[in-house]
Amino acid sequence: MPYYGWVKPNKYYVFLEPIRLINMARNVSSTKEELPKPKLNKENIKSVKKLLKYLKPYQFKFIIGMIFLFLSSITLLAFPALLGAMIDAAQSKQTYAWLPSDIATIGYIAFIILFAQAVVSFFRIRLFVEVSEKSVADIRRDTYFNLITLPMDFFSNRWVGELNSRLSADLSQIQTTMTTTLAEMIRQLITMIGGIAFLIIVSPKLTLLNLAILPVMIIAAVFFGSFIRKLSRQTQDQLAESNTIVQETLQGISNVKAFVNEAFEAGRYKKSLTEVVRIAMRGANYRGVFVSFIIFCIFGAVIGVIWYGSVLVLNGEMTVGDLTTYILYSMFVAGSMGSFPDLYANVQKAVGASERVIELLEEKQEDISINPINSKDRKRISGNLSFEHINFSYPSRLESPVLKDISFSVKAGEKLAIVGPSGTGKSTIASLILRFYNPQSGQLLFDGNPAENYSLTDIRSQIAIVPQxxxxxxxxxxxxxxxxxxxxxxxxxxxxxxxxxxxxxxxxxxxxxxxxxxxxxxxxxxxxxxxxxxxxxxxxxPAILILDEATSSLDSESERLVQEALEELLKNRTSIIIAHRLSTIRQVDKIIVVNEGQVIETGTHQELIIREGGMYKYLSELQTETKPIHS
CATH class of the missing domain: 3.40.50.300 (P-loop containing nucleotide triphosphate hydrolases)
Structure with missing residues (x-):
């Protein structure tokens, strides 16, 4: 037996007390799956452009919103200059000739600009949210409609969770980018460019000092940030692995207890968590070094700016108000630059999401109209149905034929039963009648006409299925x-x-x-x-009814009630009955027996039940055979 860190119960619970276990489980369950962040290139930029067409109906409001965004960013840049001028005015100095030297007047101007900034910000947010909500709603509508009109072979190769993620997570990421990220990037870009321009105007010497420190911080942030993110992902992966152990153990708790392996599972979980702690502590060391370095650089830069600025004030090269203005603009620029990595990451996620949504929008649809049943020009089907030498393999398994040279026919109003062992293609025949798939060769005929002569709408609106x-x-x-x-x-x-x-x-x-x-x-x-x-x-x-083992999983009383309802449903319509219980199909007009994708027997119940060596007779005997019970 492998050794997984056998520990005494008291030591184990000291190592991981119950409350900590609960908290760790909560953290794992609440961790959202990170959307992929592809590198920006020409191809994925094209995907974004294809989605931008959804902005066209709202382009006027979008442009007005951009104007308000520009105005709100510009008005924000006015405050450091006004505050600096107010401090200088308190010392009977005038910072800028274009500003008044009266403190009260400067204060009034500041409040007027503040009010204007608030009004402009309201309309900016209101317009961007309206444009993004409506355009993303249009994308959701088109994506959903395109999704539900895709052929069945598309769904056979996709997980429902994956498709749902495209309608939820991917479109939510696009919406967030349109609503917040895009506007915030433009605002921060204006703030950064405007702030740097004002820094140069206020004090070129202090600006040169800042620019000397900045490259060192950026290089360190990029290098350490990437490394720490890798360690963080490793920690999350290991924690997810330990959580998998918990899920497996709880799902199979009866097996764990039956084999008396509680201590084994506890040791296995402990070993996994020990690895989580090891990786986390390694990450903490590097994170601590990185944070200490950044704090040293940031506060060192602040001290250096104030120190050198104080020297300039002492020498009369700048005023206290100028120094205050410079520090405030420095904070604006630093805040703008610090926000760009997260904003850029969100843009990357949105670009990746756009690619996946566009891929879904460009999938080839089936030719389905929105409201088929009530169409007045629908091509009617009386109920005659024929399969002529049909061969079929599912698109995902072309090398494995499901139906091989299948041929049979049923007249309007007749009842045809399809029987055979499980996995021989009975339900596949139903899928072909509904034209969920097209055969690789052979013809499906309705009323003597090839199925291709009818639209999918005409066929499916006149066929009903009652599944198991x-x-x-x-x-x-x-x-x-x-x-x-x-x-x-x-x-x-x-x-x-x-x-x-x-x-x-x-x-x-x-x-x-x-x-x-x-x-x-x-x-x-x-x-x-x-x-x-x-x-x-x-x-x-419907003109044609398909019953796919509709009573096979019911108890006797339910089967009786359903069988009575089916008798009403089967009246005066072509019926294809895929049967598991042969006792339910004795009165049909024709029975075909399918085995390994081929029709091997055809006839009525009376004809097939007396055929020696036949599969129908064999299946019937299996269902009626009684075996002795041994005590």
């Missing part, structure tokens, strides 16, 4: 049923629920049809969700 695992949206029961026809009246929704055996249990809830089903319909049982899905399909009144 029904997904309900987190609204009311009424809204979930009406999803089959968004323009259905209240009476039509209730009628569909009655035909689906759902009306009785719905009216049994205190809120009736306004009952919230919860996320993914978790507040309803499996049988209730199935009947809501059937009501939804009835409301859609």
């Amino acid at each position: 695992d029904v997904l309900l949206f987190g609204g009311t029961i009424r809204e979930n049923i009406a999803y089959g026809d968004l323009n259905a009246s209240n009476e039509e929704v209730i009628e569909a629920a009655k035909r689906a055996n759902a009306h009785d249990f719905v009216t049994g809830f205190p809120e009736g049809y306004e009952t919230l089903v919860g996320e993914r319909g978790v507040k309803l049982s499996g049988g209730q969700r199935q009947r809501i899905a059937i009501a939804r399909a009835l409301l859609k009144d």
Whole structure:
């Protein structure tokens, strides 16, 4: 058994007391994932330009906001000069000929400028927020619409969390940059340039002294800052690794206790945390050196400026007011320069986010109209369906064929059952009928016409599917049923629920049809969700119905109620029934047996059940076979 730092319980809890464990867990769980910060180049700048088109409808307000931003920055630069002039006026001196020497007048001017600055800042913030909120809302709308109209093979290669991150984290970063970062960078740039200009005007000698110290501080900050950030990331990575141990242990706590490995897990966690402390202490040493150096340089510069400035005042080369003005402008410039690294990092994140959003916006969409079901010029399908020599592999696994030379047909109003072992392509056939994917070869025909002759809107608006695992949206029961026809009246929704055996249990809830089903319909049982899905399909009144093992996971009573609802749903429409329980398909018009992507048997239940050596007969015997129970 490997040694992971076996410790006695009392020593272990002294090493990491419970409160500290809780705090560390909180820190880990609250740490946000850092967005990547790509280097700026021509390619990602092009991505930003593509998003800037969303500013065009609001460009007038954006320009006015920029003017207000410029005015607020300029008025801010006036205060150090006014304060210096006020100090000199107190000593009966006049700093600048263009300023009055009266203290009261200077004070009044300062308050007037302060009021103007406040008004201008309000409108600047108001306009920038309005422009950014509206333009980002437009980006969100287009990104979301483009996302939900992408083909299914796109989603098969993406994580839902990744796509959600693009709509949330990436667009939030772009919004923050447009609202705050961009304006702040321009303001700090104006402040820095204006401040340096005033520093040179007030005292060229003191400015030369500052410029001699500045390069040393910048080089040190860049070098040490990069090194310390690497150490900080290492600490976070190691801490995340230790948190993974906690998650794994708690998720498998029954196994830990069953194997009596509590001390082993405690030792493993201790070893990981010891490494966290080691890396953190190494980072603390370098951070301490860096902070001490920066403090020494900053305060050394301040002392040097005041010292040398005092000498200049003593020699009559500048006034006390000038020295005060110079110090204030120095603080402005230092603050502006100090804010640029964070602002630049935010811009980098926004550029990276822009690239990912543009990538999503430029993905090729399916040809789907916004409101397909009510289209008057929809090309009607009566229900005849044929597969002719279809071969299909999923785009992400082209080397692994799922369907091989599949051929079958079903007439309008007939019921076709598809059976076979798991993983043989039954649900893939349903996906092809809905044209979620296109076959690599062969033809899918509706009413004798190639599927390509119909728009996706025409096909999907006339096909309904009731899956095994029904997904309900987190609204009311009424809204979930009406999803089959968004323009259905209240009476039509209730009628569909009655035909689906759902009306009785719905009216049994205190809120009736306004009952919230919860996320993914978790507040309803499996049988209730199935009947809501059937009501939804009835409301859609499709020409072709697909049932994908709709009763396989239900208990006997729920199955009976759902089966009665399905009988109502199956009337007078073409039905494709993907079945797991063969007892539910004995009355269909035709059965096809699929194995390893190929149709190996076709016929009715009576024809297939008597075929010796046939797979249908074998599967039927497996389901009806009873085995003795050994005590």
